[in-house]
Amino acid sequence: xxxxxxxxxxxxxxxxxxxxxxxxxxxxxxxxxxxxxxxxxxxxxxxxxxxxxxxxxxxxxxxxxxxxxxxxxxxxxxxxxxxxxxxxxxxxxxxxxxxxxxxxxxxxxxxxxxxxxxxxxxxxxxxxxxxxxxxxxxxxxxxxxxxxxxxxxxxxxxxxxxxxxxxxxxxxxxxxxxxxxxxxxxxxxxxxxxxxxxxxx
Amino acid sequence: xxxxxxxxxxxxxxxxxxxxxxxxxxxxxxxxxxxxxxxxxxxxxxxxxxxxxxxxxxxxxxxxxxxxxxxxxxxxxxxxxxxxxxxxxxxxxxxxxxxxxxxxxxxxxxxxxxxxxxxxxxxxxxxxxxxxxxxxxxxxxxxxxxxxxxxxxxxxxxxxxxxxxxxxxxxxxxxxxxxxxxxxxxxxxxxxxxxxxxxxxxxxxxxxxxxxxxxxxxxxxxxxxxxxxxxxxxxxxxxxxxxxxxxxxxxxxxxxxxxxxxxxxxxxxxxxxxxxxxxxxxxxxxxxxxxxxxxxxxxxxxxxxxxxxxxxxxxxxxxxxxxxxxxxxxxxxxxxxxxxxxxxxxxxxxxxxxxxxxxxxxxxxxxxxxx
Numbered sequence: 095x096x097x098x099x100x101x102x103x104x105x106x107x108x109x110x111x112x113x114x115x116x117x118x119x120x121x122x123x124x125x126x127x128x129x130x131x132x133x134x135x136x137x138x139x140x141x142x143x144x145x146x147x148x149x150x151x152x153x154x155x156x157x158x159x160x161x162x163x164x165x166x167x168x169x170x171x172x173x174x175x176x177x178x179x180x181x182x183x184x185x186x187x188x189x190x191x192x193x194x195x196x197x198x199x200x201x202x203x204x205x206x207x208x209x210x211x212x213x214x215x216x217x218x219x220x221x222x223x224x225x226x227x228x229x230x231x232x233x234x235x236x237x238x239x240x241x242x243x244x245x246x247x248x249x250x251x252x253x254x255x256x257x258x259x260x261x262x263x264x265x266x267x268x269x270x271x272x273x274x275x276x277x278x279x280x281x282x283x284x285x286x287x288x289x290x291x292x293x294x295x
Numbered sequence: 296x297x298x299x300x301x302x303x304x305x306x307x308x309x310x311x312x313x314x315x316x317x318x319x320x321x322x323x324x325x326x327x328x329x330x331x332x333x334x335x336x337x338x339x340x341x342x343x344x345x346x347x348x349x350x351x352x353x354x355x356x357x358x359x360x361x362x363x364x365x366x367x368x369x370x371x372x373x374x375x376x377x378x379x380x381x382x383x384x385x386x387x388x389x390x391x392x393x394x395x396x397x398x399x400x401x402x403x404x405x406x407x408x409x410x411x412x413x414x415x416x417x418x419x420x421x422x423x424x425x426x427x428x429x430x431x432x433x434x435x436x437x438x439x440x441x442x443x444x445x446x447x448x449x450x451x452x453x454x455x456x457x458x459x460x461x462x463x464x465x466x467x468x469x470x471x472x473x474x475x476x477x478x479x480x481x482x483x484x485x486x487x488x489x490x491x492x493x494x495x496x497x498x499x500x501x502x503x504x505x506x507x508x509x510x511x512x513x514x515x516x517x518x519x520x521x522x523x524x525x526x527x528x529x530x531x532x533x534x535x536x537x538x539x540x541x542x543x544x545x546x547x548x549x550x551x552x553x554x555x556x557x558x559x560x561x562x563x564x565x566x567x568x569x570x571x572x573x574x575x576x577x578x579x580x581x582x583x584x585x586x587x588x589x590x591x592x593x594x595x596x597x598x599x600x601x602x603x604x605x606x607x608x609x610x611x612x613x614x615x616x617x618x619x620x621x622x623x624x625x626x627x628x629x630x631x632x633x634x635x636x637x638x639x640x641x642x643x644x645x646x647x648x649x650x651x652x653x654x655x656x657x658x659x660x661x662x663x664x665x666x
Contacts (some may be wrong), residue, residue: 136633144638151635152657154665156603158624158636168628 098128101288104264104271105180105204108292109133113175116140116200118162119182123150130155138174140165163187166195174200181206181230185239190252196293197258203293211245211283212267230287246283253293262292303360305330305353305389305396308430314391317588320416324405327430328396329353329388332372333380335434342436343378344427345387346444346451349576350516350568352395355387356380361567367649370656377660383440390451391426392418392576394569401502401569412571413499420447420583424454431462438462440666445469445648446615447576450583453623456604457589457596465603465666467659470612470648472619473593473626474584479614482522483577486515490570499571512570513561520560525611525644529553593626600627604634605662607655609647635662 098106102125109115112134117126120139123146129135139157141147150157160168162179163186177200183189184207196203208230209215218226225235231243244252246265253260263278264271265286272282278289308327315321330353335342345355345368356372358365372378372385389397392415400415407414431439442455442463449471456466472479493511495501501508521529537543538555549555589596604627608620617638627634639655641647648655 138628138633144640148637148639148654148658151605151637152661154661156633156635158606158628158634159638160628165628168625170629170631173631 098124100269100271101206101266101290102128102180104266104290105178105206106133108204108262108264108290109135109176109178111135114138114173115176115178116169116174117178117180118166118196119179119185120146120150120155120157122146123153123155123157125178125180126150126155126157127153162192166192166199169199171198172201176200176202176204178204179206180204181208183207184243185241187241189242189244190256193252193256193258197256197295201295202261203258204290205249205293206288206290207244207246207249208240208288209246209265209283209286210243211247212287213284214287216284228287246278246286246289247280249289249291250277253291258293259295260291261294264290266290303328303396304357305360307396308433310426310429312429314422314426314429316416316422317419318417322391322398322416325391325398325426326396326402327388327391327398327426328393329386329430330355330357331387332356332385333383335384335436339434339436340438341382341440342384342386342431342434343440344431344442344455345372345378345385346427346442346448347387347390348444348446348448349519349573349580350564351448352393353387353389354395356385359567362563370651371659377656377663378443379663383663386430386434388427388430390423390447390576392423392572392579394572395567397426399569400499400571400575410500410502412502413574415571415575417578417582418575419579419588420450420454421458421588423579424451424458427451427455428459428462438464441465441467441663443467443469444471446471446645447580449615450580453585454588456600456602457585460597460600460602463602465605465662467605467607467662468620468623469607470609470615470620470645471623472583472615473623474586475581476619480581482518482614483581485518486577487574489514489518490574493570496570499574501570507565508570509565512565512568512573513558515570515573516564516568517557517561520557522614523644523646525613525642527611527642528644531642532556593622594629597627597632598630600630600632602633603662603666604632605659606634606636607648607658608636608638609641609643609645609652609655610638611642611647612645614645 114136140160215226263274266288356366389395449468452468490511493508495506496508533553536552608617624636
């Protein structure tokens with residue numbers, strides 16, 4: 095049995111067995127490996143960093159090098175049961191366009207984000223007057239890849255604007271998770287460190 | 296059968312049926328020379344076909360009968376190597392039109408009692424593959440674990456996957472392209488012109504006269520060899536170093552090491568390669584254009600193919616650069632096909648796929664283990 099990072103484990107729980115899944119920004123392929131072995135998923139990965147791609151392929155995972163901002167157009171409509179974008183949307187150039195693309199290529203979309211509205215983040219900015227550094231946001235402002243950070247409310251607003259239906263939300267704070275059918279409670283925008291959304295067309 | 300090849304350490308398959316070529320011409324009773332490594336299991340489901348490149352042959356993992364050098368991919372194929380012969384039954388076939396035992400322009404034409412020479416029909420990559428399929432059929436193998444090849448070998452792998460997807464579990468085209476570019480054709484044309492400009496070529500009938508257009512073939516090889524390397528690898532290996540000299544010779548002898556190296560490459564090549572074969576095989580590569588042959592877009596050719604692909608390119612390869620390989624990756628992704636793609640960092644040029652690139656080995660090994 096493979097043990098997964100907590101947030102990846104929660105994502106994996108949202109995926110039904112025997113599905114066709116693409117992980118955009120799959121990193122070293124941890125989630126894909128789990129899904130292929132434990133959920134019998136037919137997997138595909140897209141990763142921008144060639145070194146990480148090679149690592150995935152050497153584990154026998156089907157992964158190609160590509161850029162979420164440029165390459166999603168390659169995939170035909172509704173060609174995957176699930177499209178997963180884990181902790182990646184905040185690092186893309188045009189999150190709104192990407193979200194639209196994800197729902198075009200997948201029947202269901204799972205997006206996870208670090209919540210910039212988390213109270214520790216707010217406190218950091220309020221007290222120190224500096225860009226927050228937390229366990230989820232652990233780079234300095236000049237090194238971070240996160241160019242489009244958002245809060246849970248920002249994300250749900252964008253989904254509304256794009257007419258996307260959030261079916262389920264899982265929020266995480268200090269290793270405890272809460273499940274919501276549909277959007278999460280407003281207070282999660284303060285208390286959750288991370289959120290996972292299941293979006294269905 | 297080609298008498299001179301009987302003594303070679305390889306196997307032969309004489310195809311009892313004629314082969315209808317892409318040009319519309321027909322070859323009758325052709326021979327296919329091949330080598331195998333490992334053991335075919337009782338279910339016949341552990342076979343891998345390795346396709347060789349332009350100047351390669353069936354001696355992928357055993358010494359070459361003429362040069363006595365080790366097999367051209369011995370570092371990749373063998374016991375406990377990425378293409379592990381403990382697990383796989385490996386077949387490597389000299390291409391149709393080749394000169395290491397398979398029927399080609401240097402073969403004897405039984406219908407005329409003469410060597411074919413330029414009367415040999417023009418063959419294509421699809422024809423080479425068609426001939427390979429016959430041998431695989433003869434083995435009783437329904438499905439290959441993989442078809443693997445670099446450069447022209449990659450073209451064959453792509454053609455296999457396009458025409459016979461149900462016969463494959465996976466395909467691994469390496470450092471290749473879905474069609475030959477103008478630059479690829481241009482370099483081949485230089486080689487062919489060099490051969491045909493040699494007075495000993497004699498309109499292709501040099502075997503009759505017992506001569507050999509070795510100058511022409513050797514220049515063809517020298518030109519091609521440069522395209523397999525890179526500026527970085529040439530500079531690293533040779534720089535401006537002089538050959539057995541302390542100063543310039545002020546003449547046209549091989550002053551520089553690179554000159555001497557290329558001359559050596561040319562000389563040794565003519566001992567093992569037939570000039571007409573070189574014309575035919577380079578032509579087959581130039582004619583290679585999957586979309587034209589299959590009259591469909593690349594995406595349509597492979598759409599919903601039920602096999603796994605691994606595409607490999609090398610950063611220093613300017614002959615079949617990453618961009619060419621990516622065309623295949625993109626088409627496969629668009630067609631909903633299971634595809635992996637790795638680009639290996641290397642300054643060794645196109646030849647990198649034959650050389651020591653440990654990261655490539657690890658990727659290939661991981662992919663094959665996942666099958």
